[in-house]
Amino acid sequence: MTFTWKVSAGLLSFALLSGTALAEPKTNLLHQWATGSDAAAVAKLGEMFTAAGGKWEQTSIAGHTANTLAKLRADVIAGNAPPAVQLKGPEIAEWNATGMTANLDDLANAEGWEKVVAPELIAVMKPTGNWVAAPMNIHRINWLWSSPKVLKEAGVDAVPKTWAEFNAACEKVVAAGKICIAHSTADWSDSTVFEVVVYGQDIDLYRKAFVEGDVDALRSDGMVKALTQFRLMTSKYMDPGMVGRDWDSMSALVGKGDAAFHIMGDWTIGLLTAAGFKEGTDYTCSQAPTDWGKPGFILNADSVVFFKQTDPDYIAGQQLLAKTILSPEFQTAFNQAKGSIPARMDVDLSTGFNPCQQQSLKDLQASIEAGTLVRSMAHNMTIPQKLRGAIMDSVTEFVNTPAMTPEQAATAIADAVEAQM
Amino acid sequence: MTDATIAAVHDREAAIAGRRHLASRTIIYALLTFFALIYLAPLVILVFNSFREQPEIAQNGLIAFPRSFQLSAWADAWSTYCIGGTCEGMRRNFLNSLWMAVPATVLSTALGALNGYVLSKWRFRGSETLFTLMLLGVFMPGQIALMPWAFILGKLGLTNSTYGLILVHVIQGISFTTLFCRNYYVSIPDDLIKAARIDGAGFWRIFRKIILPLSPPILIVTVIWQFTGIWNEYLFGVVFTSGREQPITAALVALTASGTNVRAYDVMSAAVLIGALPPLLVYFFGGKYFVRGLTQGAIK
Amino acid sequence: MSTAEVDGGQVGPTWRERLTKASPVLVLVPSLAASFIYIFVFTIWTLYISLSNSSLLPSYDFVGLSNYVSLWSNRRWNIAYSNLFLFSAFYIVGAMAIGLLLAILIDQRVRGEAMWRTIFLYPLAVSFIVTGTVWSWLYNPVDGIQMLVRGLGWTDFNFALASDRNTAIYAIIITGIWQSSGFAMALFLAGLRSVDPDLVKAAQIDGASTFRTYRKVILPVIAPIFLAVAVIQIQFAIKTFDLVAALTRGGPGISTTFPAIYVYDLMFQRGQIGEGAAAAMMMLAALAVVLVPYSFYVVWRRRKENRHD
Helix, strand or coil, X not given: CCHHHHHHHHHCCHHHHHHHCCCCCEEEEEECCCCHHHHHHHHHHHHHHHHCCCEEEEEECCCCHHHHXXXXXXXXXXXXXXXXXXXXXXXXXXXXXXXXXXXXXXXXXXHCXXXXXXXXXXXXXXXXXXXXXXXXXXXXXXXXXXXXXXXXXXXXXXXXXXXXXXXXXXXXXXXXXXXXXXXXXXXXXXHHHXXXXXXXXXXXXXXXXXXXXXXXXXXCHHHHHHHHHHHHHHHHHECHHHCCCCHHHHXXXXXXXXXXXXXXXXXXXXXXXXXXXXXXCCEEEEECXXXXXXXXXXXXXXXXXXXXXXXXXXXXXXXXXXXXXCCXXXXXXXXXXXXCECCECCCCCCCCCCHHHHHHHXXXXXXXXXXXXXXXXXXXXXXXXXXXXXXXXXXXXXXXXXXXXXXXXXXXXXXXXXXXX | CCHHHHHHHHHHHHHHHHHHHHHHHHHHXXXXXXXXXXXXXXXXXXXXXXXXXHHHHHHHCCCCCCCCCCCHHHHHHHHHCCECCECCCCHHHHHHHHHHHHHHHHHHHHHHHHHHHHHHHCCCCCHHHHHHHHHHHHXXXXXXXXXXXXXXXXXXXXXXXXXXXXXXXHHHHHHHHHHHHHHHHCCCCHHHHHHHHHCCCCHHHHHHHHHHHHCHHHHHHHHHHHHHHHHHCCHHHHHCCCHHHCCHHHHHHHHHCCCCCCCCHHXXXXXXXXXXXXXXXXXXXXXXXXXXXXXXXXCC | CCCCCCCCCCCCCCHHHHHHHHHXXXXXXXXXXXXXXXXXXXXXXXXXXXXXXXXXXXXXXXXXXXXXXXXXXXXXXXXXXXXXXXXXXXXXXXXHHHHHHHHHHHCCCCCCHHHHHHHHHHHHHCCHHHHHHHHHHHHXXXXXXXXXXXXXXXXXXXXXXXXXXXXXXXXXXXXXXHHHHHHHHHHHHHHHHHCCHHHHHHHHHCCCCHHHHXXXXXXXXXXXXXXXHHHHHHHHHHHCXXXXXXXXXXXXXXXXXXXXXXXXXXHHHCCCHHHHHHHHHHHHHHHHHHHHHHHHHHHHHHHHHHHHC
């Protein structure tokens, strides 16, 4: 055991590690944050883990999520499950059901996670009552990013609060010759905007259709109404350039003053900041339109799942990594870089966080009180992947097929989901 | 008709033929040039962009004649660009790929040559059937093999290692190399072999003294085929290795998959060229032999 | 190895002689065993998984054909399967036509033959990741060809081949042809060079034009090469994965989904290994439709040749 290890380990609570004190904690995190600020945020985790005495390794797999999952599956089949993997939502439960995930209950009790972690996340991290994952952050999906410049030029006085106001504002923006909604079509981005529309129109429908995966709800008139609104947006308020546009350049359209609005999660902050745009002057953030006049919050969270290991070094490393992830220091540093807010509710956001992030925390608490908090379907926090995939396929087909009517689309979505059941 | 008029007619015909010849030559070269431009365009664009400065690319678009010049994109891509949290560029991945592709190419070619030799010159009852069955390996889609391979590599303790990838590529390559070599060796006259056997030469001696010296054209074809195939493979490389062991294709995808920053088209171009360079060089220097080797019977 | 040669009265062959005799078989055995596992065990395993209720990980609970039923009731799979046929048809015909044209052009005793050959062949050396990246720049509706042409003065020029759901598949076809027509050219050129020069000379003496010589004399001789090229291209087409992944990722919408992409998504992204295996078996079925008749033809041709020997 090295001297530095002792010193840094002293900073942590020794009690937990005492059982495995002889092991040298090490880990290899499998994740898909390969580039840009995502990579920087993970690098931060590596630094902290190393500083706490761990030996840090990572395997980052770029591109499609399928690549990360293929790697995970191959490793598991090879009898070589990775010690730590970035996984989310229902996937945590699915892997938990295989009995291969590690149990973090002792650590969680010692650290008092139950008291500090956002309640909506606890159920996800404990699919069958045991902690198997550590949450890194809370993303908000239902953000409306606006360009004050474009709104002023188009004569829109206030940021729209309801879908009717939103449409009225868009008519003005389009008349002024600007793009109303900055978008780049892909299955996940199309579904992101669509779920915000459904949520904003009818929160009960959202829960039935996207949280419970109810086929009748997917076929209902409410869904047709949401698709009608969505069609108006894709055909008139988005520009043809949405096809083939890189996803990471959508938000710049708002920052540069080419487009009035952008509906996307809070990672947009990271993109806008990296491109040099300032909150307040270049862009503003507000809750995406809702027709029911309450604070609302669509939640997405990243987390790390731990798989059972035999190597004591890796087991010690899992404890250390989980502890590091949920430390207020990491939650602060990671989320400042990523645009999300900490998964711990007791972290102070008054310094170093963007005003939008501070707003996000307020709205999160308000939405919990109002009973309007939901998890995101588009970002894989609710229904199983096969149902989500079926919905996303149909939604993106709708966006890219102008001739498809909302009625046909609702039927197509419901049929696709039904076929997977 | 006088002789003179006949001569004149001949002259005229010759002139027409000459003009026709000239016209057809012009058409031939025009067509070749036209296609060559299309074929070269992507490469030229990449080379240009790797030397252009990023702001100039942003301003003038991806397809434009360079109006700025820099070398730093190449250095960045090679040694300092951040991929997956480590800022060491693609150098490591490049070397990983080399350590994987070279042994795998050599081994699969050697096995292919031996198999081809047996299946063409030492046929036995059922050897043709075995050959046909082996050929089916050419057509296996990689997605099918992914999970079984994971299982086997796990059992052999070869996960997360270059050796595992070498094994996979050698076995998947055997079908191709055997096909190429067998079809080539079939065209070597059996009399040569018979004569050698009468002189008392055995299996290995015939291979060394007769077959190998005649093999270079086909070995070049299989080496080119295997090396480019293995170098360019992505799926297995990314799934069966971790972290710093990953091959260059994994780094390329990491680089070209959208990042959260403004895209660095200059570094991407340089990186893509670095990743493409070894197979390009192999084709550049071996292309002549590739076509020649195919001519001599790899296709049948 | 057989011991039938060992005659009663004589001393049997030494172990060294036996080894020499067995060499050919011994050499073949490792490759055969590995190929057998790779081809048959893997396929049978996949077949079994396709009949099981495997989801996140492979499991062995037999559920009959339900994965296949579910697969064929899926819109995206149907689109993927029909894309495969559309793509294969255009891609194979296109690559063969251009490959043949280039081969004939180069065959006209042109200067700098090696240079032309290298130019047309080099795309084959480049990975689909590289190809996909560069071509997606060219097809980029903002920065690519469209910007170039507009910059030249045609300001209302529109080029959205890859971003229109009805035409995106042609963008993939064009890129695929760019990449592999050089290979077709090399094979055709090899074929053209193998044609007996006397045949050609005889045709020319008879006064046949160049065009007629090719059509009536040369091309019929190299007919088997057409088939070989087609079969190689078809297996490229069926396995098409990287190119689509790099160019369009199956989009816009789901318009350019291909079976290989869908298999990958089902097996790994969506944790439906059983249905993914069923889709993979359908890919194999598509291959078999092409391969079985072809291999019968090859065997038939070989028999015929042997009879002539």
